[in-house]
Amino acid sequence: MLYKSKISRSFFWVLKIFGALPFKPKVQPDCKESSQDECEIKLQQSRGWQAWSAVWTLMMVTVMAVDAYYAATDPRGKLVGCMTMVIAHMNCDITTSVTVILLQTIFWRQSDQLAQIWNHVNLLGKRVAWNNGVTLVMVTIIICSSVANVIIYIICLKDYTPSLSLVAVCTKVMIIAFWFAILGIIHHHGMHITGSYLTNILQPITDTFNQEMENRKLKINGITSKDAEKNLCTVSSERSSDIPNMSSMASQNIPRKLPSLLPISPKDGWLAMDPEHLKDGVLDAYSLLDDIKTYCERPLAVAMYCLIIWLLTSAFYLTLWPVMGFQQRILGSCHMIIAVVSLLYLLNSTHGLRKQLTNMKWMFTYLANHNSQHYKKQQVRIFQ
Numbered sequence: 408m409l410y411k412s413k414i415s416r417s418f419f420w421v422l423k424i425f426g427a428l429p430f431k432p433k434v435q436p437d438c439k440e441s442s443q444d445e446c447e448i449k450l451q452q453s454r455g456w457q458a459w460s461a462v463w464t465l466m467m468v469t470v471m472a473v474d475a476y477y478a479a480t481d482p483r484g485k486l487v488g489c490m491t492m493v494i495a496h497m498n499c500d501i502t503t504s505v506t507v508i509l510l511q512t513i514f515w516r517q518s519d520q521l522a523q524i525w526n527h528v529n530l531l532g533k534r535v536a537w538n539n540g541v542t543l544v545m546v547t548i549i550i551c552s553s554v555a556n557v558i559i560y561i562i563c564l565k566d567y568t569p570s571l572s573l574v575a576v577c578t579k580v581m582i583i584a585f586w587f588a589i590l591g592i593i594h595h596h597g598m599h600i601t602g603s604y605l606t607n608i609l610q611p612i613t614d615t616f617n618q619e620m621e622n623r624k625l626k627i628n629g630i631t632s633k634d635a636e637k638n639l640c641t642v643s644s645e646r647s648s649d650i651p652n653m654s655s656m657a658s659q660n661i662p663r664k665l666p667s668l669l670p671i672s673p674k675d676g677w678l679a680m681d682p683e684h685l686k687d688g689v690l691d692a693y694s695l696l697d698d699i700k701t702y703c704e705r706p707l708a709v710a711m712y713c714l715i716i717w718l719l720t721s722a723f724y725l726t727l728w729p730v731m732g733f734q735q736r737i738l739g740s741c742h743m744i745i746a747v748v749s750l751l752y753l754l755n756s757t758h759g760l761r762k763q764l765t766n767m768k769w770m771f772t773y774l775a776n777h778n779s780q781h782y783k784k785q786q787v788r789i790f791q
Contacts, residue, residue, distance in 0.1 A: 426460035427514040430522045450522045467511045474575035475504040499720040503583055506713040510586045513706050520702045527695050545752045546588045552741040553584035559738045587749045590706050595756040597699035602760040608688035616770045717746035
């Protein structure tokens with residue numbers, strides 16, 4: 408189950424703290440205490456966490472409004488000494504503040520949708536696989552770069568800006584980093600879970616397709632069904648009459664045993680499964696995918712715009728690299744790293760799912776048109 412995973416449980420608490428999921432897990436009443444591992448856990452609304460989410464959202468909106476005010480009236484880029492850089496940095500500051508406000512508000516308003524997705528994934532249980540390696544690398548890079556930015560801001564601005572402005576900008580830098588990471592995790596793992604679920608549902612058909620492809624390779628290598636049958640009786644047919652000459656035959660006349668064609672048994676294919684069950688599973692997977700896309704489309708649009716502004720601002724920093732100080736170079740580099748890593752992670756989130764869907768389309772096309780009597784083509788055409 409989703410909530411049984413330590414990593415997903417930790418992510419659940421992060422979402423609650425940031426106001427995106429004001430819910431609490433509840434074990435279903437019909438679950439016995441002796442079988443807690445098999446219990447069904449669903450999220451239900453929590454008044455305490457709803458109040459916290461509202462307070463947190465209001466607090467973030469206020470802090471970001473203060474930051475935008477100081478960014479407009481007392482531009483932090485003026486320390487660079489270049490008017491173009493001042494305007495670029497001011498635009499980046501204000502855009503980031505507005506992005507935090509929008510993301511915080513959107514995630515707060517869409518908490519019911521996220522809870523529905525969470526419960527849906529939780530019902531899938533062990534039918535989905537997890538891959539957290541790339542995500543951990545992404546989160547580590549973004550958080551470490553953001554911490555470096557905060558340190559640079561404190562070192563460079565502590566003597567030039569009011570304390571309230573410094574607190575606001577440091578808060579903004581960390582919050583936007585967490586939102587980039589949270590959005591990336593939800594979108595990336597949503598695509599991954601959908602693909603994993605589809606693979607699990609269609610595994611019987613995939614097994615049959617793999618057997619067909621293996622037989623095709625054997626035939627391409629010159630092995631036919633008649634060869635496979637002859638190979639099984641080559642030695643036994645000559646054993647009784649040529650026992651004295653077995654040693655010489657072993658080195659001259661007995662052909663090497665060829666691999667036989669793989670049998671395709673209905674028990675190993677999808678014929679043993681109910682076609683309606685397969686269709687319901689596929690529709691369920693696409694329903695989950697549609698919920699994830701609907702949930703992520705607005706925050707993705709906002710985050711993408713902000714990341715593009717970050718890339719442009721970082722490019723300005725790079726053009727002034729020779730005249731900038733060490734701290735300013737680190738600041739520009741960290742902005743570039745966060746923007747590039749976040750964009751790559753978000754843009755490649757759907758790559759695995761798209762590749763799976765392409766492979767499945769080819770699989771169905773092959774099975775629907777291949778001349779074989781081991782399966783019903785009409786069932787395959789249903790999924791095309």
